Amino acid sequence: MLDRSTVLEVLKPVQDPELQKSLVELNMIRNIEVDSGLVKFTVVLTTPACPLREFIVDECKQAVKTLPGVTDVEVEVTAEIPQQKGLPDRVGIDRVKNIIAISSGKGGVGKSTVAANVAVALAQLGAKVGLVDADIYGPNAPLMFGLSDVRLEASGDGILEPAFNHGVKLVSMAFLIDREQPVIWRGPMLNGIIRQFLYQVAWGELDYLIVDLPPGTGDAQLTLAQAVPMAGAVIVTTPQTVALADARKGLRMFEKFTTVLGVVENMSYFTPPDLPDRQDDIFGSDGGEKFAAEVGVPLLGRIPLEIPVRASGDNGIPIVIAEPESASAKALVSIAKSIAGKVSIVALG
Numbered sequence: 001m002l003d004r005s006t007v008l009e010v011l012k013p014v015q016d017p018e019l020q021k022s023l024v025e026l027n028m029i030r031n032i033e034v035d036s037g038l039v040k041f042t043v044v045l046t047t048p049a050c051p052l053r054e055f056i057v058d059e060c061k062q063a064v065k066t067l068p069g070v071t072d073v074e075v076e077v078t079a080e081i082p083q084q085k086g087l088p089d090r091v092g093i094d095r096v097k098n099i100i101a102i103s104s105g106k107g108g109v110g111k112s113t114v115a116a117n118v119a120v121a122l123a124q125l126g127a128k129v130g131l132v133d134a135d136i137y138g139p140n141a142p143l144m145f146g147l148s149d150v151r152l153e154a155s156g157d158g159i160l161e162p163a164f165n166h167g168v169k170l171v172s173m174a175f176l177i178d179r180e181q182p183v184i185w186r187g188p189m190l191n192g193i194i195r196q197f198l199y200q201v202a203w204g205e206l207d208y209l210i211v212d213l214p215p216g217t218g219d220a221q222l223t224l225a226q227a228v229p230m231a232g233a234v235i236v237t238t239p240q241t242v243a244l245a246d247a248r249k250g251l252r253m254f255e256k257f258t259t260v261l262g263v264v265e266n267m268s269y270f271t272p273p274d275l276p277d278r279q280d281d282i283f284g285s286d287g288g289e290k291f292a293a294e295v296g297v298p299l300l301g302r303i304p305l306e307i308p309v310r311a312s313g314d315n316g317i318p319i320v321i322a323e324p325e326s327a328s329a330k331a332l333v334s335i336a337k338s339i340a341g342k343v344s345i346v347a348l349g
């Protein structure tokens with residue numbers, strides 16, 4: 001007989017490929033309805049940015065269709081994002097589910113570009129996202145979000161209301177300081193600023209809080225590590241040997257206090273606009289892939305060097321919005337999905 005329990009039974013062997021557990025066991029199948037031959041149910045994913053969304057829905061449909069009497073299957077997809085372990089219950093951070101650090105060993109490899117686009121891509125996929133620009137020596141996020149002229153001031157109780165654009169809440173040193181202030185004065189402020197950005201911002205409910213760190217393995221990384229537990233860290237590098245050597249140092253440091261979710265290879269190749277089939281490996285070939293394999297973490301994706309990436313960053317409209325069909329935008333959306341998938345594994349692990 002075709003009813004709720006036979007549907008649930010036939011769905012039991014269907015697994016979430018990343019979590020490697022049955023969807024039924026994970027309580028991801030809800031609201032089963034059977035109306036003669038029509039079967040309807042909801043799949044509750046662990047992130048709206050699930051990289052395997054279509055695959056999972058297809059597997060479920062195929063399984064249910066094997067039941068005698070089924071004429072049609074309708075699947076609704078929603079998401080409930082699990083919270084990482086160990087987050088303190090303190091104002092500002094109390095409704096944040098997952099904190100993700102984006103870091104690089106070397107400067108100028110595109111870390112802020114990746115952080116901004118991953119944040120916007122996750123928001124476009126339906127997640128609630130915040131971004132902390134913790135790069136106090138070169139805060140670029142306001143420019144990339146078209147918010148260069150914004151100034152923020154904490155209210156009487158010391159709480160900062162974040163700026164907002166492209167679906168992302170944002171705080172940055174650039175919103176607080178006098179731009180003429182010498183960079184040398186910023187170092188001693190670092191500890192306080194990072195804590196303020198975590199605990200004294202009216203973040204509200206956030207699925208992902210992304211922290212764009214300065215390059216290297218310095219005070220900002222240690223301050224963040226001491227200030228709050230993270231779901232994980234992402235290392236951005238170019239395929240170049242010198243960038244990879246620095247990335248290795250960064251990775252070893254992060255491994256001491258969080259999960260390294262993976263490596264992003266940026267500026268992987270250049271395709272001349274008039275020669276769409278060509279790929280010039282300007283900074284070397286497959287460096288990111290070899291590096292990821294060597295250190296035993298996933299390669300989350302490769303982003304080509306494209307002029308519109310730079311131009312869109314300078315114009316305040318990240319490439320995933322400005323040119324969503326470009327190879328770099330597609331790579332960045334796929335990277336955002338991979339990061340979300342890995343964060344779910346950490347949270348449920």
Ligand SMILES: Nc1ncnc2c1ncn2[C@@H]1O[C@H](COP(=O)(O)OP(=O)(O)OP(=O)(O)O)[C@@H](O)[C@H]1O
Binds near residue numbers: 104107215304
């Ligand atoms: N894939 C790409 N194609 C073209 N330009 C890029 C790409 N990635 C980054 N850029 C450009 O390179 C420059 C440096 O990028 P970005 O500021 O993101 O690097 P960073 O690693 O955060 O640097 P910093 O060390 O200053 O923090 C920016 O002008 C950015 O627009």
